Amino acid sequence: MNIMLPFINQKIGRIRWRISKLDSMLALLTMLCILALLGNPLFAQERPNFLVIVADDMGYSDMGMFGGEISTPNLDALAQQGVRYTNYYVAPTCSPTRAMLMSGMDNHLAGMGNMYERIAPNQEGQPGYEGVLNHQIAPLPAILKANGYHTYMAGKWHLGKSPEHIPAARGFERDFTLLDAAGAHFSRKPYDDANDETQFTADGKYIDKLPKGYYSSKTFTDKMIEFIESNRGDGKPFFAYMAHQAPHDPLQVPDDWLRKYKGRYDAGWDKIREQRLARMKEMNLIPEIAENAHRIWYVPDWDELTGMAQVTLARKMEIYAAMVEYLDMEIGKLVDYLRDTDQLDNTYIIFFSDNGPESNDKVSNVKGKKASAFANWLAKTYDTDFASWGRKGSFVAYGPPWAQVSATPFWMFKGTMNEGGIRSPLVIVDPKHTNAGSINHHALLHVKDLAPTLLDLANIEPPRQFNGHDVLPMQGASWADMIGGKTPSPRTEDDWLAFEFWHCMTVRKGDWKLTWMPKPVGKDDWRLVNLARDPGERHDLSAENPGKVKELLAHWESYVAENNVILPNRTQYDGLEEKLPPRPPVDGSWPPGPELNYGGEESEDD
Structure with missing residues (x-):
């Protein structure tokens, strides 16, 4: 027996070694499986969700936490839980912004060098000017979907209507989408005479009937909640693109919201703008030395208007404010759903507006001008009577005076390269609530950064x-x-951003901004401002700073070359100088002439 012990011990040792080796191999295989699962897009419980909320034509200072008087408690709560960014840029109109959001590319490369409705003759057929989200880019939702994300969209698309360009074809798993630029908020009435009805898709199929009780802000939110709920608990994260149509005109709200702001705007646009400016300074959103931009030259002093004109014009802003508050309520409903279902703590929320506020009130502002064919169509298609404003089937927009209030403290509005057209409020809430409640003035940000x-x-x-x-x-x-x-x-401070649209051009580097705007909004020449001291773009410093102009022009030339910018040979500004009242004299006297009309006294020529 003793002679056999060494042999037996050796056998036992080899068995133990083999068992140990087997255990090690099993442990290694287990570890490899875990690592493989962690690297697999389908194993995504800890991967974050993304909720991107976009308002349509909402102004920089409309929400409470950006200085506005409109009640927006839900957006304000997001701002307190996250960070407000004060130097975030978008395109001056909607579809170029949306193209950059979906692509991470400049709009001239992504297919929206111009809106498909406004392609100039020299841009037709050129790459980057297809008027749709083109195939030179990989769409954000498609990338996320290929990597294990659910991808949902509810709201306005405006990036193509044909089957190969609708949301389902560009990566969205579920959608309920308005394909057009705009339209009624209660029905499929179109925004212009180019279409008989607005077009919608639902889960990749064109539909001709809207859900019962349809109202854009409510229905889009309900659909998004439905989409997220349908896959909740399956372990996959989601990308939710909540592209609201509000507060784009026509301004329409449910009847019980029509009087929510009655009397709130009786003080007029000048006083409201001053009040917003003061609140923005109190909140440290703008420097103490900041002034409001000059009042637009064709907008009169509120006190010069008749009492009836004041009542009529204040009513427009009352409806707009109600529409913004209703939008805020629906945003709150979606956030509450995520909180109640324990999804909020793993969700990044990003909110912004697609461009500056809309200034077009769809009617002639100048006495003596004949009604356009569009105005005639509008009167036949919508109820434009004052008593009906804001109701289902009506059409009203708030026009340049109130648009400039929404853009406080900036100059101009949607469709321009001035700050009122391209600077947007931005709120980001991250799951860890990093720097919650703070304001970031340092970051220079752009919508193409989002993807x-x-x-x-x-x-x-x-x-x-x-x-x-x-x-x-x-x-x-x-x-x-x-x-x-x-x-x-x-x-860094050496980085710069540049933009072009409708022959409106701008470059920003640090605090300096160089802008070319066509007449009558600009001077058909470059204009230099320092935004840190002059966010209202009141003072042209180009003559005193030729070196800075030269530096920014060099960046502009680089931008044109890198992004295939083709300056249009026809724009929205052509002929506008003849339609608007003349600028006031250089001595600043006001008004420029009796022909200006915003509902005030009749012109002597009428």
Whole structure:
């Protein structure tokens, strides 16, 4: 027996070694499986959700936490839980902004070098000017979907109507979508005479009937909640694109909201703008030395209007404010749903407006001008009677005077490269509530940054090939480190941004901004301002700073070359100088002439 012991011990040792080796191999295989699952897009319980909420034509200072008097408790709560960013830029109109959001690219490369409704003759057929979200880019929802995300959209698309360009074809798993630029909020009445009805899709199919009780802000929110709820608990994260139509005109609200702001705007646009400016200073949103932009030259002093004119014009802003508050309520409903279902703590929320406030009130502002064909169509299609304003089937817009209030303290509004047209309020809430309640003045941000930011936060590399063909590399800068509190900005002081639309051009670098605006809004020449001291763009400093002008012009030339910018040979500004009242004399006297009419005294010529 003793002779056999060494042999037996050796056998036992080998068995133990084999068992130990087997255990090690099993442990290694287990670890590899875990790592594989963690790297698999389908294993996504800890990957974040994304909720991107876009308002349509909402002004910079409309919400309470950006200085507005409109009640927006839900947006204000998001601002308190997250961070407000004061230097965030979008395009001056809707579809270019949306193209950049979906692509991470400049609009001239993504297919929206111009809106499809406004393509100039020399831009027709050129790459980047297709008027739809083109195939040079990889759409954000498609990338996320390919990497294990649910992708949902409810709201306005405006990036193409044909089957190959609707949301379902560009990566959205579920959708309920208005394909057009705008339309009625209670029905399929169109926004202009180019269409008989607005077009909608639902889950990739064109529909000709809207849900019962349809109202844009409510129905879009209900649909988004339905989409998220349908897959809740399956372990996959979601990207939810909540693209609201409000507060784009026509201004319409449910009947019980019509009088919510009765009398609130009787003080007039000048006083309301002053009050907003004061609140913005109290909130540290703008510097103490900031002044409001000059009042637009064709907008009269409120006190010069008749009492009836004041009542009529104040009513427009009352309806607009009610529409914004209703939108806020629906945003709150969606956030409450996420909180009640324990999804909020893993969700990034991003809110902004697609461009500045809409100034077009769809009627002639000048006495003696004949009604346009569009105005005649409008009168036949919608109820434009004062008593009906805001109701289902009516059409009213608030026009340039109130648009400039919404843009406080900035100059101009939608459709321009002035700050009122392209600077948007931005609120970001991250799951960790990093720097909650703070204001970031340092970061220079752009809407094309959003796609690379979300991919970075989801740990997804932007592709260079998609659907079997090469795509352009994303141009935007990721905000992931900024949102996480690691850096105040994704850009340095040497970085710059440039934009072009309708022959309106601008470059911003640091506090300096160089802008070209066609007449009559601009002077058909470059104009230099320092936004830190002059956010209202009141003072042209180009003559005193020729070196800075030269520096920014060099950046402009680089932008044109890199982004295939084709300046249009026809724009919305052509002939506008003849339609608007003349600018006031250089001595600043007012009014420019009796022909101006916003409901005041009749012109002597009538």
